[in-house]
Amino acid sequence: MEWLPHITVATVVEDNDRFLMVEEHKAGRNVLNQPAGHLDPDETLIDAAIRETLEETGWDVEPTGVIGIYLYTAPSNGVTYQRVCFSAKxxxxxPDYQLDDGILGAKWLTRDELIAQRDNWRSELIIRCIDDYLAGHHFSLELIRPSL
Structure with missing residues (x-):
């Protein structure tokens, strides 16, 4: 069996104790996630985070740091994802930006509002990234090295 991990990016955007979240239709239900998605060919991780946030929320963001790098195997399909999570402002x-297919819209939610909707999370990475952000895990963007 060939093992092919998926490289993804996510962005934690906080404003006045609210986090920019994406409501999307996935696998027959509506779920919440950070703006997130796959790295495209010939794209930097930072550019991917900026692009995915715009495509899923209609927001331009400026990455400010790296929160963490996470390895997650989805119990629903057994696929392993390596997520690089950025903080951004x-x-x-x-508001008129055409969002990606399957995206229902963007929402600004507090941590408590997210906890109350735990059954609607796309994955446990949502709260882990937010909690790491709130705990002050902010690494320099220089951690991300360009390809040679």
Whole structure:
């Protein structure tokens, strides 16, 4: 069996104790996730995080740091994901931006509001990334090295 981990990015965007979340339709139900997605060919991790956040929320963001690098195997399909999670600040909203297919919209939620909706999380990585962010896990963007 060939093992092919998926490289993904996610962005934690916080404003006044609220976090930018994505409501999406996945596997027959509506779920919450950070703005997140797969790294595209010939794309940097930072560019992927900026692109995915815009495509899923309509927000331009400026990455400010790296929160962590997470390895997660989805129990639903056995696929392993390596997630690089960034912190970012919201820069500009484009309310008329055409969001990706399956995206129902963006929501700003507090941690408590997220906890109350635990059954709707796409994965446990949501709260882990937010809690690491709140605990002060902020590493320099210089941690991400460009390809040679």
């Amino acid at each position: 919201a820069v500009q909203h484009h």
